[in-house]
Amino acid sequence: MSWLLDPFRAEFMQRALVATLVIGVVAPVVGTWVVLRRMANLGDAMAHGTLAGVGIAYALGIDVLFGAVGAGLLLATLLVTFSGNRRLGQETVVTVLGTAFFGLGVVVISRLDTGVELTHFLFGRVLTVGWGDIWLNIALGGAAVAVVLALFGELRLATFDHVQAEQVGVRVELVQAVLVVLLAVVVVISLRAVGTVMSVTLLVTPAATSRLFARSLRQMTVWAVVFGVTEGTVGLVLSYHLEAAPGATIGLTAAAVFAVVFAATLPRRMPHHHRPLG
């Protein structure tokens, strides 16, 4: 027990915990749809791409969060605009834009002569997250969760059968655009705590884990949040004891849980268990 509680004696670790918990709730709620819509690579590109905004904001001396929001929204707009290109396909457009933004970020930060390390942005510094950041994250994250809950029915229709959805009046492309913006929000709130590179971890892995066994969308979302919160907390504690980067440790924890659940649900997913109704 003290192994679990000791790290949180220090105030900076309490702040780190709250920051991680916010991400642990918000990222899986959005991530459930990212996984179901097979947009994980888009999330990854978004996570890397925000580095451009972070670098530029840092160079200009403004809060990096604004840079991340700006880059995230710009990238989201470009992705939505160009991913319909039939000749290329979405994955290609996503990768081209994501790497371009990421490259820009790396170049800008490398050119700065401030001694700030690239790794701070890539892997986050959860231990230096301030209460101001946390309140902002709670506000942004709360809004993201509210949007997902409000659009739950529309997301379900648009994701399962976009043809029928459109026919009965769902604005499928708008739903997709909203989801890309939510993706940007998750990346932004994860930025300081887990860094740009690892911010997709809690977006994708917990939802992917619950996807393995969940029988309904509600169940999938709830379990994804349970995994996200638990993995975030355990990962943070582990990182304290191992003296390793929190974002990376959380990522490994999430992957370990995924592996265990994957193995445990393997028999259930075997084809012979898909018996028809009587």
Add this chain to the structure above:
Amino acid sequence: MSPHRHSHAPHHTPGPDGVVLELQSLGVTLGERSVLHDVSFSVRRGELIAVVGPNGAGKSTLMRAICGLVNHDGVVEVNGVHCHDRTDRMDLAYIPQRNDNDIAFPLTVGELVCAGRRRFRRWWQRPTADDRVVVADSLARVLLPGAADRSLNELSGGQLQRAYLARALAQRASVVLLDEALSGVDEPTTEELFDVFAALVAGGTTLVVATHDLGLVRRRFPRCLAVNGTLLADGAPVDVLSLDAVDDLFSTRPRP
């Protein structure tokens, strides 16, 4: 339960002579290639129609064009209303080939069927008690009573087709287009499906079924459209699928 509110009659009134769907010179060009040209026919309330033709003949394209999923020339009228884009076609239901949707999606049968009710409410509105009654009713009509809480991936192929048909019923669709609903389906399942088809047709719904199975068309369909690049024939299977006609239809070169 008032027979009007929960009646399974299509939502809109058909045009003159009971025509629910009319195509005038429909054509589809993908890139440089003309996939379909000059397809004209009309369909009445409560008809059961097969669409036959070889692979690549344009059966799926025809269905997708009718639903507004691919750009087309010519006119599509549903219940006498000229359709401009996809949202004009809420009276149509399209049931895709089996593998087009992810059937491992965490969805219950009831949620699938309830998707048909979406056209009757705004995006922020939740399904009502009435909707749930319609869902249960629709499932009963496709011989899946009480399946609402089952998970979609527990269904067999034939049951899945019937669940989609229930969604079309809940949608109050006048015309249901089924793309290859009968391929890879065993004999008892085919029988079940035809029982459901008969019940739906009797209730006034029109079914248009694309299929490869000419034997089945000869035995079970009163009307058949032969498609290969254009509409080659339209009539009773006994005429449309005479030996000479079939030879022509399945010759490798589509007719000019």
